[in-house]
Amino acid sequence: MSYDEILSKIGTSQTPIEFATTPARAFILIAQLQLALRCPGNTGESAAIALQIIEGLTNAICFHIPEARELIEQGSDPAYDVTRDYFEAEFPFVESDRP
Numbered sequence: 817m818s819y820d821e822i823l824s825k826i827g828t829s830q831t832p833i834e835f836a837t838t839p840a841r842a843f844i845l846i847a848q849l850q851l852a853l854r855c856p857g858n859t860g861e862s863a864a865i866a867l868q869i870i871e872g873l874t875n876a877i878c879f880h881i882p883e884a885r886e887l888i889e890q891g892s893d894p895a896y897d898v899t900r901d902y903f904e905a906e907f908p909f910v911e912s913d914r915p
Contacts, residue, residue, distance in 0.1 A: 839881060842873045843888070850891040 817825075837845070849866045852858055858866075870892075878885045890896040 839877045839884075842877055843884075846870050846873050846877075846888055847891055853892070854894075 849870050853863055853866055874885060874888050877888065
């Protein structure tokens, strides 16, 4: 089977895939998707699907830990980005720590 045939088969399959994970792993996956979606060129159908996955995983986490929603949503909000100044203020280093 060629790569095109494989991709076509994957793209058209409607067979559900069971997926189980922990809230911590789901949170990490959400964070990675949020990071990927910050790329200006990451648009289109695959980005829309990533947003749907984020929504589904967020709902699954919040079913057990409702308080997590606000924290998860901050990952998509640039206002909550950690700046270099903030990081350096929160995690000061000793001069000997520099490479």
